[in-house]
Amino acid sequence: MRILSAPLLPLLVTFIPPHVTRAQTTSVVLPFRRTFSLSVSASPIILSLPAQNEPYWLSVALCGAILPYPRFFVSNESDVTLPGPGGVQGSQTGEELNLDEGLITYRAQMSSGGALAIWPSSGAGANWTIDVAAIQDDFPTHRRLSQLPLLGDTSATRALIFSPPFFTRETQEPIFPNYTFQDAIPSVPPIPSSAEPNTTLLLFPTANANATVWLTNSACALTSKLGGVMTTTATRTVYRDSSGWRRQWFVDGLSASTNYTAYVIENNAQVSGPSYLRTKSDSFPCPLAHSIPYCPEVSYAVPLPAPPGSATSYTDDNIPQDIKA
The missing domain is CATH 2.60.40.10 (Immunoglobulins)
Known part of the structure; x- marks a missing residue:
């Protein structure tokens, strides 16, 4: 049997995808905001997204620079309940969302519902804290x-x-011929x-x-x-x-x-x-x-x-x- 050299062992640990067991699902009702804790050995966090005729904002803020970062997958199809990376038992097709300096904002079009799944990455030295919000408004809850x-x-x-x-x-500008000056x-x-x-x-x-x-x-x-x-x-x-x-x-x-x-x-x-x-x-x-x-x-x-x-x-x-x- 071939023995891997020491420098390769961390890479192997990091990239082996987790096995999905007892994943817990949270149902989202708009407006929604909740903070989650995710450990490296946990099942993915799954949020069941509501069906809405109008689009709404989904936003995610990662609350600490624990490397490697978790991965985020979303689906706008009601029959895809666990979007995730390929090759992982139980995961289905979905769109991966990338963090932008700790933030994800996503304009959700969910006429029949959907799901957001947050997957732990192997090799992290601590738990992740993640702030998730969904709102039907002009702007997302989390934003720059x-x-x-x-x-x-x-x-x-x-x-x-x-x-x-x-x-x-709101101020009303004076107009001719009646000009009123502001008080001292x-x-x-x-x-x-x-x-x-x-x-x-x-x-x-x-x-x-x-x-x-x-x-x-x-x-x-x-x-x-x-x-x-x-x-x-x-x-x-x-x-x-x-x-x-x-x-x-x-x-x-x-x-x-x-x-x-x-x-x-x-x-x-x-x-x-x-x-x-x-x-x-x-x-x-x-x-x-x-x-x-x-x-x-x-x-x-x-x-x-x-x-x-x-x-x-x-x-x-x-x-x-x-x-x-």
Whole structure:
């Protein structure tokens, strides 16, 4: 009998397809979102997809860079209940879906139903965590947002960062002959509570990016890798400009003269970023000013002495009265 050399053994272990036993099926009812754990020795995860006259979005986010990645197969035929790779006992024909930096989005056309199967890959050193969603909407639940986080400014150890706008107020432009000027302090109606997403800022040294971030389209992967980088933050929702409402973060505890990368996560599913910023040197003297209602776009370093007391920035509460006047 021929004995395989040691370098070939891992390859053999990796590419032998699993034997299908006791596969569990989850029925999907729209809207659907659930997190699954898949071990290397488990049967595939099977989702029975609903029949719909109109197309809907299926999205999958891989929550960790455990190599080799699992494989994803979909079928839009009701009689194909276990799409999968060829040569595996029990699997049927299906379309393989490929991860794009940790994310799959698929426009499902399921007039008679279908199935999504997630197959483990042999040789992985840990379990995979997978976030799956299905929704009949204009956009998938998991996606990369087109707009980036916005930098206000930085000091040596602090930064002002804004999320992309998530709600825009409809405004009526004045027309001839009746021109009405805006008040000195703009009157902004409150944002509907249903319009404000759950937002999280992830900020980390850019030097660590290549070693830390692989699955940059996956919100859960970014959060699990990068959570807790910042030491102190203060957040508020602001109507900064005509683009609409944003989430504002005042970040403290950064390192001077350091490049940082920022991502914003919305609803634990949508990814905005990356945006890049650099803190000033230790000798930079100017504090940051922000949250001034009569100048909502002020979010930058100002040539003033250090803020009074224990304050770390200037806001409407402590900015000098002669500047207000």
